[in-house]
Amino acid sequence: MKYKFVHSFDMSPKEMIKIQKQLAKEVKLSHFSDVPNLVSGVDLSFQEDEGLAVIVTMDFKKLSVIDVTYAVDKVTLPYIPGLLAFRELPIFLKAWEELEIEPDIVFFDGQGYAHPRRMGIATHASFFIEKPTIGIAKSKLIGKYEEPGKKKGEFTFLYHKDEKIGIVLRTRDNVKPVFVSPGNLVDFDNALDFTYHFATKYKIPEITRKAHLYTKSLK
């Protein structure tokens, strides 16, 4: 991978923020014009000081699971809003090394561009795996938005300091929306289209939902 991960335990929050600001300069919200073939969804679960990361790979068109990979490791950092990537990426990257498949896009459970420094976990991860990424969060971290219509498919944009940073998407009728944002190497249209493609009958799009289901059953 292009970037080496600096272990979080010998870093202070200030140093982590410095790294985020540096990486943020390299974010490219460019359009991904191909139709994805294989995509992966990532989710983690924790117990005590151990974390489990699961990567589920699906066929984009068939919406079928074709591979499940995971890794377990000790966690060294507590959850700190804005610094989630430093807590979860080390374990994810361990699982990523086990992956024998090359997905076209990788979805994360959390924010992408919709972050104080535009470096949510999905965006941050892209610099290590060098793949387009998208963030699907169950709640927002920052920003303001108008409530989207109550029907599935309706959406509004999330803004921060007058800049569009994400999409508030209704994936089911009368159910709280999810917060979608491009991670890196995809644009807002891609993030919305690709995520909505996985909005079947549940609030959480199938790609991340499947990962979450495996994360629970594997422990």
Next chain:
DNA sequence: GCGACAG
């Protein structure tokens, strides 16, 4: 100073 705050 106060409120907000991904997982």
Next chain:
DNA sequence: ATCTTGTCGC
């Protein structure tokens, strides 16, 4: 994220 039963609503 995690700890957890019943319960309201489509």
